[in-house]
Amino acid sequence: MNAPTRPPITPRGEEKVFFDHLREHELVFQRCAGCSHAVFPLRTVCPHCSSESLDLERAAGTGTVYSFTTQHRASHPFFAADAPYTLVLVDLDGGVRVFANLVDCPPDDARIGMSVEAVFDDVEPELTLLRFRPASAAESTAEEQS
Ligand SMILES: [Zn+2]
Structure with missing residues (x-):
């Protein structure tokens, strides 16, 4: 096959x-x-x-998770090796809501309200996909101290 x-x-x-x-x-x-x-x-x-x-x-590419879901079964055989993976609805700074995969974050660590930033994933020479990852640790530390 x-x-x-x-x-x-x-x-x-x-x-x-x-x-x-x-x-x-x-x-x-x-x-x-x-x-x-x-x-x-x-x-x-x-x-x-x-x-x-x-x-x-x-868009600046930064935003906040409005909601998310974790897929334990891939929606297509091509993505089977990626499961479980998390999909997020992100309220972008700028005023729109976008949908994409969450990367660099274990599914159990995803949270509504978490700060995220855009990642541009060049999956093929002619195709780049939008992903989000948790906002950088340096920024999170700065926010906690303020
Ligand atoms: Zn109008």
Whole structure:
């Protein structure tokens, strides 16, 4: 039996813009020129006011875990060796909520409210995926002392 291959990711339209920026190790969202709301995922029309004037903004990549789940069974055979793995919903500093894998953190250590930072994982020459990891230990120590 052949080894399972990664399920294909074939972004189109605004989604392709997002993935193109990930390849440059940039995390982007949109800001509506009509109503100032932050918008994610990227789209052509503001979901708040229907304006088509959406400007790209680069996120700092830091945020807070809103919620998470740990997958003990992989969703696809390709990811079986990674299980258990944790998926997080992150409230990015900047005002949008994004979804990605949590890395460099044992599943039992994941917590709602934990500070995380974006990691750009170059999984293939033409494909970079967004991950999050706990914010650096140096920052955590500084926060505890303040
Ligand atoms: Zn708007």
